Structures are given as structure tokens and as C-alpha cells.
Amino acid sequence: MSLRRVKIGDMIGDSPDQPLHRRIRVQGNFIEYVPLCLLGLVLTEAETVSLWPALSIGITLVCGRVLHVIGMYGNYAPLRGLGMVLTYLSLVLTALFLSGTMLGFV
Numbered sequence: 817m818s819l820r821r822v823k824i825g826d827m828i829g830d831s832p833d834q835p836l837h838r839r840i841r842v843q844g845n846f847i848e849y850v851p852l853c854l855l856g857l858v859l860t861e862a863e864t865v866s867l868w869p870a871l872s873i874g875i876t877l878v879c880g881r882v883l884h885v886i887g888m889y890g891n892y893a894p895l896r897g898l899g900m901v902l903t904y905l906s907l908v909l910t911a912l913f914l915s916g917t918m919l920g921f922v
Contacts, residue, residue: 842888846881849903853877856910863917873913877906 830840857877861870880902887896916922 838888842885845884845888849907850877850881853903853906853910856907856914860910860913863914864922869909869913873906873909876902876909880904880906 830837853873857870857874860873864870880899882899883895883902884899887893887899913922
């Protein structure tokens with residue numbers, strides 16, 4: 817993003833430049849979802865003896881974020897949508913696992 821800002825000479829704030837605006841949204845979307853997912857992933861890993869719950873949630877999250885970035889940069893709505901579905905799925909799996917652990921089901 818910084819290289820694009822230097823290239824177009826727009827160093828502060830939002831820009832009418834479409835590629836820069838797209839990059840700003842990709843970064844913003846990452847910041848909106850990934851910290852919460854990582855916190856849930858840390859709690860999941862701390863609550864389980866098995867590696868599989870945390871590993872499956874982590875793989876789902878990484879695949880979702882990669883697909884979302886590809887969809888955003890390439891303007892492929894289906895990949896972008898699938899990426900968000902996988903990101904939401906990782907959040908839901910984390911919530912279900914932690915809730916099940918607290919209630920004694922897991």
C-alpha cells in the first residue's frame with residue numbers, strides 16, 4: 817500500500833485511486849476480523865489437549881483470508897465471498913468449541 821501511495825503521490829487518507837482504495841479495504845477487512853479470530857484460536861489451543869481443533873480452525877482462517885485477498889485484488893466476487901464464509905466459519909467453530917468446552921460437552 818505504501819508503494820502505491822508513493823507512486824500516485826497521495827500520502828494521507830483515502831484516495832479516489834481505485835487500486836489504492838482496494839488495498840485500503842483489504843487491510844481494513846483483515847484488521848476487522850483476524851485479531852478476534854486469533855484470540856479465539858489462542859483460547860481454543862489453551863483449552864484442548866488435542867491439536868486438531870486449533871489446527872482445523874487455523875487452516876480455515878488462513879484459507880479464508882487468502883481467498884478473500886485474491887478475490888479483492890482480482891475482483892472475483894465468488895472467491896471474495898468464499899473467503900468471507902470461511903472467515904466467518906472459523907469464528908463460529910471457535911465459538912462452538914469454546915462454548916462446548918465451558919458447558920462440558922467437549
